[in-house]
Amino acid sequence: MSAFEDERRGAPLPADPCASGDMRCSEAVARLWEYVDAEVDELDRDRIAAHLAECTPCLEEEQVEVVIKELVRRCCQEEAPATLRVRIHEQISVLRLREAAGPEA
Numbered sequence: 001m002s003a004f005e006d007e008r009r010g011a012p013l014p015a016d017p018c019a020s021g022d023m024r025c026s027e028a029v030a031r032l033w034e035y036v037d038a039e040v041d042e043l044d045r046d047r048i049a050a051h052l053a054e055c056t057p058c059l060e061e062e063q064v065e066v067v068i069k070e071l072v073r074r075c076c077q078e079e080a081p082a083t084l085r086v087r088i089h090e091q092i093s094v095l096r097l098r099e100a101a102g103p104e105a
């Protein structure tokens with residue numbers, strides 16, 4: 001009774017832009033929240049850290065999570081509202097676009 005597992009195993013994995021090391025971006029990003037919260041064990045922490053060292057997109061993603069974690073701690077809330085996370089992502093995207101647009105600042 002493992003039709004679901006068979007399906008997962010047989011399905012082709014989506015192309016990963018930067019599958020560096022033994023960890024894929026999708027896995028690294030999926031575990032970033034635990035990572036910044038120090039909720040992963042030592043082995044996984046090292047794997048994620050190694051991936052972040054080589055993968056700028058994931059590193060930037062990690063910084064977003066760190067910022068959110070900091071904000072949440074200041075607000076003394078248990079969990080960041082989804083809207084807050086979306087807004088921070090949007091703001092960072094805007095900043096990146098501005099940086100890409102030109103050297104004027």
Ligand SMILES: [Zn+2]
Nearest residue numbers: 018025055058
């Ligand atoms: Zn990555």
